[in-house]
Amino acid sequence: MNIQPEQPLSLGSSPYPDQSIGKPTGFPDAVYYEPKALAFPLGKQLKRTYAELPWIEIENHNNIPEMRKSPNSAFPKLKRHLIIGVRKTHKYVPNHKVSDYLVPYTSSGCSAMCLYCYLVCHYNKCAYLRLFVNREDMLDRLIRHSDKADSPMTYEIGSNSDLVLENTVTGNLPWTIERFAQDGRGFITFPTKFSLVEPLLPLHHCGKTVFRMSLNPEEIIRKTEFGTAPLVSRIKALNEMCKSGYPVGIIIAPVILLPDWKNIYGRFLELLSDELSNDVKESSFIEIILMTYSYVQNAINTDAFPNAVTLYNREHMTGRGKGKYRYREPVRSEAEVFLRDKLSKTLGCMEILYVV
Ligand code: SF4
Numbered sequence: 001m002n003i004q005p006e007q008p009l010s011l012g013s014s015p016y017p018d019q020s021i022g023k024p025t026g027f028p029d030a031v032y033y034e035p036k037a038l039a040f041p042l043g044k045q046l047k048r049t050y051a052e053l054p055w056i057e058i059e060n061h062n063n064i065p066e067m068r069k070s071p072n073s074a075f076p077k078l079k080r081h082l083i084i085g086v087r088k089t090h091k092y093v094p095n096h097k098v099s100d101y102l103v104p105y106t107s108s109g110c111s112a113m114c115l116y117c118y119l120v121c122h123y124n125k126c127a128y129l130r131l132f133v134n135r136e137d138m139l140d141r142l143i144r145h146s147d148k149a150d151s152p153m154t155y156e157i158g159s160n161s162d163l164v165l166e167n168t169v170t171g172n173l174p175w176t177i178e179r180f181a182q183d184g185r186g187f188i189t190f191p192t193k194f195s196l197v198e199p200l201l202p203l204h205h206c207g208k209t210v211f212r213m214s215l216n217p218e219e220i221i222r223k224t225e226f227g228t229a230p231l232v233s234r235i236k237a238l239n240e241m242c243k244s245g246y247p248v249g250i251i252i253a254p255v256i257l258l259p260d261w262k263n264i265y266g267r268f269l270e271l272l273s274d275e276l277s278n279d280v281k282e283s284s285f286i287e288i289i290l291m292t293y294s295y296v297q298n299a300i301n302t303d304a305f306p307n308a309v310t311l312y313n314r315e316h317m318t319g320r321g322k323g324k325y326r327y328r329e330p331v332r333s334e335a336e337v338f339l340r341d342k343l344s345k346t347l348g349c350m351e352i353l354y355v356v
Pocket residue numbers: 109110111112113114116117118119160161162193225228
């Protein structure tokens with residue numbers, strides 16, 4: 001089976017109609033900055049790169065009143081802004097999935113607009129891309145932590161943003177990957193929904209960076225992951241990263257149970273079986289995460305994307321505290337059984353790490 005980019009579906013009011021390159025167009029349109037950020041080399045570099053844009057001084061990247069007070073309908077407009085600051089919190093959170101620790105790193109938020117983005121739960125409509133210019137400080141801490149650990153650890157550095165997208169603005173990833181390869185112990189890892197991996201392919205990574213590609217059926221991407229890369233280019237990027245010697249994994253996430261989900265995900269897994277390289281199939285693992293949703297996301301999506309697909313399903317979902325929803329257990333269980341069965345027939349050689 002050949003994979004061809006599908007025709008774009010109607011995206012309602014998405015401001016990113018061209019998803020073919022996996023990078024939002026027209027971003028950024030303005031830069032909001034903490035003055036102290038300009039004392040750092042990366043701050044100076046960004047000032048030169050975006051010299052022609054409006055630069056607006058802010059006191060604190062965590063609280064920009066004009067954005068906080070904007071209506072939900074302004075969400076797509078806010079996502080076009082770039083925020084630059086200095087990261088002050090460096091708390092490592094123990095994790096027990098693919099990594100041992102979640103590490104705050106060089107960015108939070110993102111310029112894409114996935115309807116289910118968990119960052120909206122944390123930042124509400126202020127889930128725009130914030131860059132932290134004190135990258136030396138953050139990577140030095142990480143390397144020191146890896147040195148002191150009892151055994152080699154895996155550090156998730158991409159849980160707050162999409163580092164491949166961020167890299168198109170900062171160039172931070174090659175610097176991070178090669179410096180960790182040289183001085184760090186254990187592994188770093190990050191997931192992405194973007195395909196712009198060319199700068200990463202020739203790096204000396206020493207196998208210490210685990211690259212994880214987040215995949216979903218093209219129909220789901222078009223309807224819910226505005227501003228991210230199409231499936232066809234994500235698969236290509238994953239194959240290329242594996243060919244370049246990176247340890248790689250696949251995240252099927254979030255699984256969204258739209259009407260006809262069995263056909264949608266069934267066709268998707270057959271397509272992966274056809275298009276993933278043999279190296280990926282033989283060496284990588286699979287994580288599966290079913291969608292959770294929240295009252296906050298629903299409120300923003302309703303105002304910002306009135307024509308978009310509705311993700312909240314009263315019949316299939318139930319509350320799980322703090323305004324969050326998840327699929328009811330019988331529905332979740334049916335999806336897990338279906339996916340495991342289908343995967344055993346299509347990609348049976350790949351290990352499923354977990355289904356949550
Ligand atoms: S790509 Fe990731 S971080 Fe960006 S909007 Fe989508 S889910 Fe959120």
